[in-house]
Amino acid sequence: MDCVLKKASQHAVVIFSNSSCCMCHAIKRLFYEQGVNPMIYELDEDTNGREMECSLVRLQGCNPSVPAVFIGGKFVGSANTILTLLINGSLKTMLKDAGALLALISD
Known part of the structure; x- marks a missing residue:
């Protein structure tokens, strides 16, 4: 678990994938x-x-374990959660807060 959390904390957005x-x-x-x-x-x-x-299976409590998305070093979720955040507009805010997305002048 330490390896996953360490890797997840080293970048604004980390995706564990297959x-x-x-x-x-x-x-x-x-x-x-x-x-x-x-x-x-x-x-x-x-x-x-x-x-x-x-x-990742232990962290999420479910299988399949991927995709597993971390934003700002925190586990956000898998595909369903990311799509929900995209639709409700929260994903953009999370990305900005993590420094992964620069605020646009028009925002």
């Missing part, structure tokens, strides 16, 4: 389209991926 997961791809794309450059850890390509995946 390179073959379509929902992971969609969530990564969503962040790129918001103007965010997240740090992405592909668990299926990492030597510690299995250990990190087990930690």
